Amino acid sequence: MSSLSQRPQAPVVGLAVPHESARAHATGQALYTDDIAQRTANTLTAWPVQSPHAHARVRSIEAGAALAVQGVVRVLTAADVPGINDAGIKGDEPLFPAEAMFRGHAVAWVLGEDQAAARAGAAAVAVDWEPLPSIISLAEAIEAGSFQGVARTVRRGDAGAGLATAHLVVSGTTECSGQEHFYLETQAALAVVDEGGQVFVQSSTQHPSEAQEILAQVLGLASHDITVQSLRMGGGFGGKEMQSHAYAAVAALGTLLTGRPVRVRLNRTLDMTMTGKRHGFLMDWEAGFAEDGRLLALKAQLTSDGGWCLDMSEAVMARALCHVDNAYYIPDIELRGRIAHSNKTSQTAFRGFGGPQGMLLVEDILGRSAPLLGIAPEELRRRNFYSEGQSTPYGMPVRDAGRITGIWEQLLERSDFAVRRREVDDFNAAHQNRKRGLAATPVKFGISFNLIAFNQAGALVHVYKDGSVLINHGGTEMGQGLHTKMLQVAATALGLPLSSIRLAPTRTDKVPNTSATAASSGSDLNGGAVKDACGQILARLAPVAGAMMGVPAGDVRFSRGIVTGLGVAGPGVPFADVVRQAYLQRVQLWAAGHYRTEGLHWNPETMQGEPFKYFACGAAVAEVEVDGFTGAYTQRRTDIIHDAGDSLSPMVDIGQIEGGYVQGVGWLTLEDLRWDDSGGPNRGMLLTQSASTYKLPSFSEMPEVFNVHLLEHAVEEGAVYGSKAVGEPPLMLAFAAREALRDAVGAFGPAVRSTTLASPATPEAVFWAVHSASDAAARGHANGGTGHTPGTPAPEPESGQPQPAAVRP
Numbered sequence: 001m002s003s004l005s006q007r008p009q010a011p012v013v014g015l016a017v018p019h020e021s022a023r024a025h026a027t028g029q030a031l032y033t034d035d036i037a038q039r040t041a042n043t044l045t046a047w048p049v050q051s052p053h054a055h056a057r058v059r060s061i062e063a064g065a066a067l068a069v070q071g072v073v074r075v076l077t078a079a080d081v082p083g084i085n086d087a088g089i090k091g092d093e094p095l096f097p098a099e100a101m102f103r104g105h106a107v108a109w110v111l112g113e114d115q116a117a118a119r120a121g122a123a124a125v126a127v128d129w130e131p132l133p134s135i136i137s138l139a140e141a142i143e144a145g146s147f148q149g150v151a152r153t154v155r156r157g158d159a160g161a162g163l164a165t166a167h168l169v170v171s172g173t174t175e176c177s178g179q180e181h182f183y184l185e186t187q188a189a190l191a192v193v194d195e196g197g198q199v200f201v202q203s204s205t206q207h208p209s210e211a212q213e214i215l216a217q218v219l220g221l222a223s224h225d226i227t228v229q230s231l232r233m234g235g236g237f238g239g240k241e242m243q244s245h246a247y248a249a250v251a252a253l254g255t256l257l258t259g260r261p262v263r264v265r266l267n268r269t270l271d272m273t274m275t276g277k278r279h280g281f282l283m284d285w286e287a288g289f290a291e292d293g294r295l296l297a298l299k300a301q302l303t304s305d306g307g308w309c310l311d312m313s314e315a316v317m318a319r320a321l322c323h324v325d326n327a328y329y330i331p332d333i334e335l336r337g338r339i340a341h342s343n344k345t346s347q348t349a350f351r352g353f354g355g356p357q358g359m360l361l362v363e364d365i366l367g368r369s370a371p372l373l374g375i376a377p378e379e380l381r382r383r384n385f386y387s388e389g390q391s392t393p394y395g396m397p398v399r400d401a402g403r404i405t406g407i408w409e410q411l412l413e414r415s416d417f418a419v420r421r422r423e424v425d426d427f428n429a430a431h432q433n434r435k436r437g438l439a440a441t442p443v444k445f446g447i448s449f450n451l452i453a454f455n456q457a458g459a460l461v462h463v464y465k466d467g468s469v470l471i472n473h474g475g476t477e478m479g480q481g482l483h484t485k486m487l488q489v490a491a492t493a494l495g496l497p498l499s500s501i502r503l504a505p506t507r508t509d510k511v512p513n514t515s516a517t518a519a520s521s522g523s524d525l526n527g528g529a530v531k532d533a534c535g536q537i538l539a540r541l542a543p544v545a546g547a548m549m550g551v552p553a554g555d556v557r558f559s560r561g562i563v564t565g566l567g568v569a570g571p572g573v574p575f576a577d578v579v580r581q582a583y584l585q586r587v588q589l590w591a592a593g594h595y596r597t598e599g600l601h602w603n604p605e606t607m608q609g610e611p612f613k614y615f616a617c618g619a620a621v622a623e624v625e626v627d628g629f630t631g632a633y634t635q636r637r638t639d640i641i642h643d644a645g646d647s648l649s650p651m652v653d654i655g656q657i658e659g660g661y662v663q664g665v666g667w668l669t670l671e672d673l674r675w676d677d678s679g680g681p682n683r684g685m686l687l688t689q690s691a692s693t694y695k696l697p698s699f700s701e702m703p704e705v706f707n708v709h710l711l712e713h714a715v716e717e718g719a720v721y722g723s724k725a726v727g728e729p730p731l732m733l734a735f736a737a738r739e740a741l742r743d744a745v746g747a748f749g750p751a752v753r754s755t756t757l758a759s760p761a762t763p764e765a766v767f768w769a770v771h772s773a774s775d776a777a778a779r780g781h782a783n784g785g786t787g788h789t790p791g792t793p794a795p796e797p798e799s800g801q802p803q804p805a806a807v808r809p
Contacts, residue, residue: 001715001717001722002717002718004528004531004718004719004720004721005715005716005717005718005719005720005721005722006721006722007492007646007721007722008492008495008559009559010559010560011492011721012488012491012492012496012497012498013485013488013489013492013648013649013721013723014646014647014648014649014650014721015488015649015650016649016650016651017484017488017498017649017651017652018484018651019479019481019484019652019655020481020483020484020487020503021232021477021483025479030232031231031232032185032188032204032231032232032233032234033185033188033189033190033202033203033204033231033265034185034188034190034263034265036190036202036231037188037190037202037261037263037265040190040192040261040263041261042260042261043190043260043261043262043263044073044111044112044113044118044254044258044260044261044262044263045111045112045113045114045115045117045118045262045263045264045265046076046109046110046111046118046250046251046254046262046263046264047109047110047112047115047118047119047121047122048106048108048109048110048122048270048274049061049075049106049107049108049109049110049122049125049127050103050104050105050106050107050122050273050274051100051102051103051104051105051106051107051127051129052103052129053100053103053129053131053132053134053684054102054103054134054136054343054344054683054684055099055100055101055102055131055132055133055134055343055684056099056100056129056130056131056132057098057099057100057129057130057132058097058098058099058100058107058127058128058129058130059128059129059130060127060128061077061107061108061125061126061127061128062125062126062127062128063075063077063108063125063126065124065125065126066110066121066122066124066125067121068124069112069117069120069121069124070117071112071113071114071116071117071118071120071121072110072111072112072113072117072118072120072121073111073112073113073258073260074110074111074254074257074258075108075109075110075111075121075125076096076108076109076110076111076250076253076254076257077096077107077108078094078095078096078098080253080257081095081096081218081253082218082219082220082256083216083217083218083219083220083221084217084218084220085218086217086218087214087218087245087246087249088214088242088245088309088310088311089210089213089214089242090309090310092309092310093246093309093311093346095218095246095249095250096108099132100129101308101309101343102307102308102343102344102345102346102684103273103343103683103684103685103686104270104273104274104345104686105274105308106274107127108122108125108127109122109250109254109264110122110125111254111258111262134343134683134684135341135342135343136342136343136344136675136676136677136683136684137342137675137677138175138280138282138303138305138340138342139282140342140677141303141305141340141341141342142282142303142340146340146341146342147338147339147340147341148306148309148310148313148339148340148341149306149310149313149314149317149339150314151336151337151338151339152314152317152318152321152336152337152604152607153321153334153335153336153337153607154321154322154324154333154334154335154337154393154394154607155333155334155335155393155607156330156331156332156333156393156394156395157297157331157332157333158332159297159298159299159332159333159334160297160299160334161297161332162288162296162297162331162332163286163287163288163296163297163299163332165288165296166288166289166290166296166297167288167289167290167291168288168289168291168369168372168373168807168808169286169287169288169289169807169808170286170287170289170365170368170369170372170754170806170807170808171284171285171286171287171806171807171808172284172285172365172368172756172806173282173283173284173285174281174282174283174285174360174361174364174365174759175280175281175282175283175758175759176280176281176357176360176667176668176759176760177280177667177671177672177673177759177760178277178278178279178280178305178347178673179277179278179350179666179667179671179673180272180277180671180673180688180694181235181236181237181238181239181275181277181278181350182235182272182691182694182696183233183234183235183236183237183239183240183478184234184235185204185233185234185235186265186266186267186268186270186271187204187239187240187243187244187247187264187265187266187271187274187275188203188204188247188263188264188265188266189201189202189203189204189205189244189247189248189250189251189252189263189264189265190202190203190251190261190262190263190264191248191251191252191254191255191261191262192255192261193255193256193259197225197256198225198226198227199215199219199221199225199226199227199252199255199256200226200227200229201215201226201227201228201229201248201251201252202229202230202231203228203229203230203244203247203248204230204233204234204236204240204244205228205230205233205240205241205244205245205248205476206230206233206236206238206240206241206244206476206478206516206517206518207240207241207242207244207245207476207514207515207516207517207518208228208229208230208474208476208506208507208508208514209228209474209508209512209513209514209515210242210245210516211228211244211245211248212226212227212228212508214245214246214248214249215228215245215248215249215252218249218252218253219249219252219253219256223508226252226508227507227508227509228248228507228508229505229506229507229508230476230477230505230506230507231505231506232476232477232478232479232505233476233477233478233479234478234479235478235479236476236478236517237350237351237478237663238348238349238350238351238353238518239275239276239348239349239350240478241312241348241349241516241517241518242311242312242348242349242516243275243276243311243346243348247264247266248264250262250264251263251264268690268691269689269690272686272688272689272690272694273345273686273689274345275345275348276307276311276345276346276347276348277345277347277348277350277673278347278350278352278356278357278667279304279305279306279313279316279317279347279350279354279357280304280305280347280673281302281303281304281305281320281357281360282302282303283300283301283302283303283357283361284300284301285298285299285300285301285361285365286298286299286300287299287365287369289369289373292383293373293375293379293380293383293384294383294384295328295329295330295365295366295384296330296331296332297330297331297332297333298324298330298332298333298334298335298362298365299333299334299335300324300334300335300336300361301336301338302317302320302321302324302335302336302337302338302357302358302361303337303338303339303340304316304317304320304337304338304339304340304347304354304357305340305342305344305347306339306340306341306342306346306347307341307342307344307345307346307347308341308342308343308344308345308346309346310339310346311346311347311348312348312349312353313339313346313347314339315353315354315450315451316347316349316353316354317337317338317339317354318337318354318450318604318607319353319354319355319358319446319450320337320354320355320357320358321335321337321354321358321394321607322355322358322392322393322394322446322607322611323354323355323358323359323445323446324358324359324361324362324393325362325392325393325444326358326359326362326363326442326443326444326732327381327384327385327386327404327442327443327444327617328362328366328381328384328385328386329384329385329386329387329390330384330393333393335393343684344675344684345686349518351660351663351727351728351731352445352728352731352732353518353519353728355445355446355728355732356664356667356731356732359443359732359735360668360735360759363441363735363738363739364757364759366380366381366384367439367739367742367755367757368754368755368756369754371746371751371752371753371754371755372752372754372807374752377439377440377739377743378412378417378439378440381440381441381442382405382408385401385404385405385408385442386398386401386404386444387401387402387405388401388402389401394607394608394609394611395608395609395610396446396609396610396611396612397610398444398615399614399615400614400615403617403643403711403714404442404444404617404619406711407442407617407618407619407641407643407711408440408442408619410641410711411440411619411620411621411639411640411641412440412621414639414641414707414709415440415621415637415639415707417438417440417621420438420623421438424436424437424438424623424743428747432628433627433628433629434625434626434627434628435625435626435628435744435745435747435748436623436624436625436626436636436744436747437623437624437625437626437739437740437741437742437743437744437745437746437747438621438622438623438740438743439621439622439736439737439739439740439742439743440619440620440621440622440736440739441619441620441733441735441736441739442617442618442619443616443617443618443619443620443729443730443732443733443735444615444616444617445520445615445616445617445728445729445732446611446612446614446615447519447520447521447524447612447613447614447615447616447724447725448519448521448597448600448611448612448613449515449518449519449521450519450602450604450611452600452601452602452611454515454516454519455515455521455525455596455597455600455613456515456525456594456595456596456597457473457474457475457514457515457525457526457528457529457594457595458473458474458511458512458513458514458529458592458593458594458595459471459472459473459474459511459526459529459530459532459533459592459593459594460472460473460510460511460533460590460591460592460593461490461530461533461534461537461590461591461593462589462590463494463537463579463589463590464579464589465579465580465583465589466576466579466580467496467500467561467574467575467576467577467579467580468500468501468502469490469494469496469500469501469502470501470502470503470504471486471487471490471501471502471503471504471530471533472503472504472506472507472510472511473486473503473506473511473526473529473530474506474511474514474515474525474526474529475506475514475517475522475523475525475526476506476517476522477506478517480522480652480656480727481649481652481655481656482517482522482523482526483503484649484652485523485527485648485649485652486503486523486526486527486530487501487503488648488649489527489530489531489534489648489720489721490530490534492721493530493531493534493535493538494534494537494538494558494575495538495557495558495559495560495561495562495563495575496558496560496561496575497560497561500561500575511592519728520616520725520726520727520728520729521597521725522725522727523648523720523723523725524597524613524719524720524723524725525595525597526595527595527648527720527721527723528593528595528597528720529593529594529595530593531593531595531720531721532591532593532594532595533591533592533593534591534593535593536591536593537589537590537591538558540582540587540588540589541556541558541563541578541579541582541587542554542556544578544581544582544585544587545563545565545573545578546565548573548577548578548581549563549564549565549568549573550565550568551565551566551567551568555567558575561574561575562574562575563575563577563578597613598718599613599718600612600613613718613719614716614718614719614724616642616643616644616724616725616726616729617642617643617711617729618640618641618642618643618657618711618729618730618733619640619641619733619736620638620639620640620661620733620734620735620736620737621637621638621639621640621736622635622637622638622703622736622737622739622740623635623636623637623638623740624636624737624740624741624744625744626741626744626745626766626770628748628770628774630763630767631762631763631764631765631766631767631768631769631770632763632766633669633741633744633763633766634704635665635701635702635703635704635737636703636704636705637703637704637705637706637707638661638703638705638706638707638736638737639707639709640657640661640707640708640709640730640733641709641710641711642657642708642709642710642711642726642729642730642733643710643711643714643724644657644710644711644714644723644724644726645714645715645716645719645722645723645724646714646715646716646721646722646723647710647723647726648720648721648723650710653710653726654708654710656726656727656730657708657726657730657733658706658708658730659730660727660728660729660730660731660733661730661731661733661734662697662701662702662734663697663731663734664730664731664732664733664734664735664737665697665701665734665737666696666697666701667731667734667760668734668735668737668738668759668760668761669701669737669738669741669760669761669762670695670696670697670701670760670762671694671695671696671697671760672688672694672695672760672762673686673688673694674686674687674688675687695762738757738759738761741757741761741766742755742757745757745766745769745770745773746773747773748770748773748774748777749772749773749774749776749777750773750776750777750780753773753776754807755769755773756769757769
């Protein structure tokens with residue numbers, strides 16, 4: 001086993017310790033960006049001047065009336081930008097646009113003594129608008145040929161030939177909605193400037209180094225003139241990976257121009273109407289199966305809704321294309337991806353980063369096709385699992401492929417799947433208007449950034465003369481427990497108790513050029529860097545300790561705060577004593593660590609290579625009950641086994657799995673973003689812009705029984721202390737809940753009928769699906785995917801429902 005993966009005796013990693021800020025979170029003592037702003041004297045508040053049109057040219061901006069409002073200090077416009085008027089990395093995100101590209105787009109910002117003044121000032125700004133034609137829906141964009149970025153293709157074999165020789169060909173369309181991040185802390189930033197012109201920005205951001213880069217670009221300064229700190233976030237989920245930078249830039253520009261601290265803190269309505277979401281996708285597909293259910297060929301066109309600018313849409317599409325296969329081997333495959341350009345918020349990173357949309361495609365195909373093949377859905381999935389020696393469509397070997405099957409078998413046994421399948425069938429036979437559904441789905445998710453350069457991290461570790469330790473690393477804390485894991489890594493690497501380690505806020509003047517905390521790679525990258533720095537320090541301390549105990553440096557051991565020597569009797573020497581002796585000998589007691597993920601190679605032009613360090617796997621079984629009169633449903637039970645490798649922090653990881661699953665259930669069953677795409681005066685308005693109109697999962701949507709288990713004996717060679725990432729993969733375990741709903745809906749209809757289900761499968765959507773199934777049962781139709789007799793016209797689907805699959809034998 002490599003030194004990176006190997007654990008010493010009595011490690012602190014692997015212990016179930018609480019989140020390092022749990023007590024502060026629970027008591028309200030934890031400070032967030034706007035808490036700091038409230039404690040900063042003379043702080044100005046910024047408020048946006050927003051477009052009332054989905055697309056409009058700005059003819060002029062008149063700020064005189066705003067400046068006459070009591071408490072208004074300044075109005076920021078494009079003329080005030082000393083550097084480049086762009087808050088993105090692709091040159092297509094003007095901070096102060098001359099053309100509003102979506103309803104709610106900020107074209108100016110007002111600085112006031114307080115929020116009331118700034119808000120009144122923004123309302124008084126006179127903007128002369130020239131409305132322009134707009135594109136709102138994905139369908140409109142496709143019809144107009146409105147696309148952006150580079151289209152990509154993943155291809156292996158000959159999908160056309162595979163479809164031509166298949167026993168059964170099924171075709172259809174799968175569409176999924178976006179998803180609002182709805183982090184508890186909205187976008188926020190606080191900027192101050194010192195007497196030397198140094199700009200300090202406290203930002204609720206997942207990517208401080210990129211924020212520093214964007215601020216330098218906008219302000220016309222060098223990066224060393226700017227420091228960005230992220231103390232903690234009240235959630236991020238990808239929404240603060242890139243889109244936080246514009247708000248930090250407004251605050252920084254304001255403080256440079258006024259000399260006073262400036263805060264930006266969006267309220268919930270502003271946050272929902274101004275910031276990007278998960279990308280909605282429209283996917284047309286054709287899949288071919290062998291008689292035994294093996295998936296032989298797949299051809300699909302994936303179209304995502306990128307919104308008004310590119311943001312990270314290209315990378316999201318690339319990951320989606322690389323995850324359509326999920327846990328299944330598809331010999332002949334052709335996947336095409338393109339990004340629509342629309343007049344909506346710029347859609348951005350969201351937990352899973354395209355992976356959920358790609359996986360939804362294949363899970364929807366299998367769920368729809370199982371009845372047509374006469375094979376139970378869980379058996380159809382099992383027959384298509386990867387096996388050892390097989391590779392993904394983009395050419396990456398699926399190492400440890402047997403782990404997928406092992407997890408699956410353990411889960412079905414642990415969840416009593418076979419027994420419960422009979423119980424569900426018995427219940428459904430006895431109840432006409434209530435049905436239960438049971439389903440199992442797997443997850444195989446690649447871990448690493450799409451962009452190879454991002455797969456590196458740094459850390460700075462200080463050991464003080466009293467033996468206490470301070471660590472800095474480049475990762476940010478958004479509630480996911482990264483800091484907790486890094487404390488455990490440092491304590492393990494130095495052989496100290498957790499109480500000896502403290503962690504400092506993430507900031508660019510301590511660890512430079514860091515990557516975003518994203519792609520589920522925070523623990524892998526930053527843990528490797530922290531371990532590297534600690535290893536350097538121990539390598540310097542070992543000779544000092546060896547001399548103190550009369551043993552070679554190689555025989556020195558650090559554990560539980562005590563330094564011992566092999567073969568040396570006695571209790572050992574306290575770590576602090578060794579540190580003091582090292583200081584007297586002028587031994588360096590701090591170190592900068594660095595880690596880079598080895599073995600990655602990727603060609604984005606050909607979409608071939610090995611872009612991931614490893615795959616994180618898991619599986620879930622979900623049971624639901626559906627009310628046929630209303631479409632309302634309850635989650636009765638969920639069982640999960642997830643592969644976290646040799647977990648760094650089991651309590652944190654189980655919490656991440658539970659939270660990820662519930663967030664995935666929200667995306668797939670509840671959260672329904674709606675924009676006004678009519679031709680009326682509110683065209684382009686986000687209609688679901690508050691918690692009263694946008695339904696989030698709550699305690700009432702939690703499974704009544706929720707069992708989560710970490711896969712045992714799952715050490716990942718080549719990863720820090722044998723662990724695996726656990727941030728994003730659990731979200732996709734929620735496919736089990738959606739497939740269980742499909743199973744329950746299908747029970748209202750004929751025995752052999754392909755059930756289509758909208759995404760999100762809201763109670764309304766489930767009601768119409770139940771209505772369709774019941775209607776088919778009443779008519780006695782028990783044929784394939786179309787739900788109608790071959791040779792006769794297919795019935796029109798209900799409004800808002802997905803098109804049924806077409807079947808070709």
